[in-house]
Structures are given as C-alpha cells and as structure tokens.
Amino acid sequence: MRTSLPPHRSNKPRRTVSIVGTGSYVPERVLTNHDLEKMVDTSDQWIRTRTGIRERRIAKDDEATSDMATRASLAAMEQAKVAPEEIDLIIVATATPDHSFPATACFVQKKIGAINAACFDVSAACSGFLYALEIAQQFISTHVYNTVLIVGADKLSTITDWTDRNTCVLFGDGAGAALLRNRPDSHGVISTHMGSDGTFTDILMMPGGGTRCPITPENIHERLNTIHMAGKEVYKQAVTSMFNSATRALHDAGLRYEDIDCVIPHQANLRIIEAIADRMGLPMDKFYINLDRFGNTSAAAVAMALDEAHRTGRIQIGDYILLVVFGGGLTWASSVIQW
Numbered sequence: 001m002r003t004s005l006p007p008h009r010s011n012k013p014r015r016t017v018s019i020v021g022t023g024s025y026v027p028e029r030v031l032t033n034h035d036l037e038k039m040v041d042t043s044d045q046w047i048r049t050r051t052g053i054r055e056r057r058i059a060k061d062d063e064a065t066s067d068m069a070t071r072a073s074l075a076a077m078e079q080a081k082v083a084p085e086e087i088d089l090i091i092v093a094t095a096t097p098d099h100s101f102p103a104t105a106c107f108v109q110k111k112i113g114a115i116n117a118a119c120f121d122v123s124a125a126c127s128g129f130l131y132a133l134e135i136a137q138q139f140i141s142t143h144v145y146n147t148v149l150i151v152g153a154d155k156l157s158t159i160t161d162w163t164d165r166n167t168c169v170l171f172g173d174g175a176g177a178a179l180l181r182n183r184p185d186s187h188g189v190i191s192t193h194m195g196s197d198g199t200f201t202d203i204l205m206m207p208g209g210g211t212r213c214p215i216t217p218e219n220i221h222e223r224l225n226t227i228h229m230a231g232k233e234v235y236k237q238a239v240t241s242m243f244n245s246a247t248r249a250l251h252d253a254g255l256r257y258e259d260i261d262c263v264i265p266h267q268a269n270l271r272i273i274e275a276i277a278d279r280m281g282l283p284m285d286k287f288y289i290n291l292d293r294f295g296n297t298s299a300a301a302v303a304m305a306l307d308e309a310h311r312t313g314r315i316q317i318g319d320y321i322l323l324v325v326f327g328g329g330l331t332w333a334s335s336v337i338q339w
C-alpha cells in the first residue's frame with residue numbers, strides 16, 4: 001500500500017496554469033435560417049428574435065467529431081508552438097463521440113501524433129470544455145503533467161431531430177481547443193467553479209442509445225436517438241445557474257464584475273446572455289458573442305468563442321476573462337482567467 005505521495009507530487013507549491021494556445025474549426029457548409037424555413041414550419045424572424053442565431057455550420061457525413069477536434073487541436077498547437085510529443089494528456093469534452101468507445105481523445109491522439117499522451121473524454125454536455133479546463137488545471141498545478149490539450153467538440157447535427165422546429169433551429173457543429181501549461185511568473189487560471197443537478201436529467205437529454213434505452217428500430221421511429229429538450233425550463237435554469245456559478249468563481253478570485261474585461265459565455269441563446277448580463281450589471285459589449293454565425297455547438301461553443309476572441313485581439317494580455325457555461329445534466333461551470 002502506498003504510504004506517501006510519489007516524489008513528483010510532493011509538497012511543491014501549486015503552479016500557475018496558463019492557456020498558451022487556442023484553436024478552432026467549423027465545417028464549411030452553412031445552414032441559414034432561410035434554409036430551415038424550407039425544412040420545418042419556422043421563420044428567419046422567429047429564430048433571430050427568439051435566439052439571435054442567423055446561421056450554423058453542418059459537418060459532412062464523413063466528418064466525425066474527432067476530425068473537427070483534430071483540426072482545432074492542430075491550430076492550437078501551431079499557435080503555442082507545441083510539438084505533439086510534448087503533450088502529456090488529451091481531454092475531449094463531447095456529447096457526440098465518434099464511438100461509445102474508445103474515447104474520441106484517442107482518435108485525436110492518433111491523428112496529431114501525441115504519442116506520449118494519456119487520453120480520455122469528459123461527458124458534461126455543453127459544460128464539458130470548462131470541466132476539462134478544471135481537470136487540466138488540477139493536473140498541471142499539482143505537477144503531475146506539464147502540457148495538457150483540452151478540446152470541446154460536437155457534431156450535434158447527427159443527434160438533431162430535423163423535423164422538430166423546437167430544437168433543430170438551435171444547433172450546429174464545430175470544435176475548439178486550448179493548450180495549457182505552467183508558465184512561471186505569468187498569468188493564468190485564477191478560479192473555477194463547477195456544479196451539477198441530477199434532478200434535472202430529463203429536461204435536456206438524448207433518451208435512446210445508452211444502456212437504459214438501447215437503440216431499436218421502434219425507438220428510432222420515435223426519434224429517441226435525438227435531442228429532447230424542455231426549452232423554457234432549460235432557459236430558466238441556464239440563467240440562474242450561470243449567474244450563480246459566475247458569481248461564486250468571481251468571489252473565489254477576489255474580483256468584482258466590474259473588474260472583468262471580457263465575458264465569454266456558452267453560446268446557446270442571445271436572450272439568455274442578455275439576462276445574465278442584466279443580473280451581472282454589465283453592458284452587452286463586455287460579452288463575446290458568435291452564436292449568430294454558429295448557433296449552439298455544445299461543448300465546442302465556449303472554446304470556439306475563446307479562440308476567436310483571442311485571435312481577433314478582443315482579449316489582451318493582462319485582461320480578466322470570465323468563461324461561463326451551462327448544459328445537460330444539468331451541469332454548469334465558470335472560470336476566471338487573467339490572460
């Protein structure tokens with residue numbers, strides 16, 4: 001029986017963990033609100049005013065989640081100038097893995113040649129990227145690993161019911177990635193808060209395809225292999241959970257809302273973002289928003305927005321960033337980072 005911690009974890013001070021590179025990828029095919037008008041009983045006007053979404057991207061049939069995750073990862077590695085062999089751990093957050101097993105992270109490992117990495121997936125729906133961020137942060141700050149690649153990637157188009165106007169107008173496909181490392185004497189993750197409430201499992205789920213309800217021709221006919229959502233209830237919970245979680249993370253960071261330079265929220269619905277901005281007492285120009293172009297890409301959404309905000313110069317060295325997400329489970333999380 002082990003009586004003490006292994007030497008590499010012994011009593012060293014916790015290290016600062018920084019995001020040293022970001023990347024993202026979206027498929028080429030654009031599906032506009034006008035395209036959806038031809039598929040279900042909806043209108044561009046309804047979708048824009050109720051959600052803020054104008055268009056979303058749809059992956060090709062032969063483009064799996066790991067393919068998108070790989071493209072985002074390579075972009076992050078190029079930006080960070082990190083070679084594949086240097087990566088110690090790959091975590092992919094997804095609700096739409098290539099297969100039930102092996103983990104999508106293993107497929108990413110093979111494609112990028114990260115031969116020294118351990119790999120696993122995280123299942124926290126739209127909140128997965130920040131769950132992965134916190135796991136990576138723990139491993140690096142405690143000296144277990146030096147370089148961790150985290151990815152949020154989802155191909156929701158494969159589990160969307162394209163005959164259900166309540167859900168099909170909301171989602172899109174994409175991937176976002178970040179590389180995390182200890183950067184001595186630098187900025188990094190200051191605090192993270194994660195939470196879940198399993199009493200709400202049934203308001204946002206895919207009922208079929210697991211051990212509770214294996215796929216059969218009958219339940220495919222009933223579309224149990226697609227996203228089922230009680231939209232209004234999810235909306236209410238999203239606003240409350242994101243606000244409470246963000247407030248907690250800020251408190252742990254010793255900061256106030258007015259100290260934050262940029263909020264990067266989960267990109268589900270513009271009205272949800274407006275509601276949390278109102279509660280936070282922050283103007284909308286503090287929020288980075290790209291849901292108009294990509295819709296809700298689940299675990300990818302906050303990762304893609306972070307990469308865009310970084311590459312376009314919306315966030316600058318020294319800025320205080322608040323990431324806040326929400327998703328099925330229910331799950332939620334917030335991270336405060338000094339860039």
Ligand code: UT7
Pocket residue numbers: 041042043046047050051126165166167169204231232233234235238268269296298326327328
């Ligand atoms: O990643 C996290 C997961 N998801 C979310 O965060 C989504 C959270 N929920 C929402 O964003 C919103 O609840 C929705 C966008 C899904 C719906 O907006 P809403 O304002 O809550 O609309 P509603 O569901 O109350 O529906 C209002 C009306 C209904 O018609 P009636 O019953 O008033 O006649 C719906 O049938 O709008 C109708 N409707 C639509 N009409 C045109 C629902 N979807 C559509 C549509 N086009 N696509």
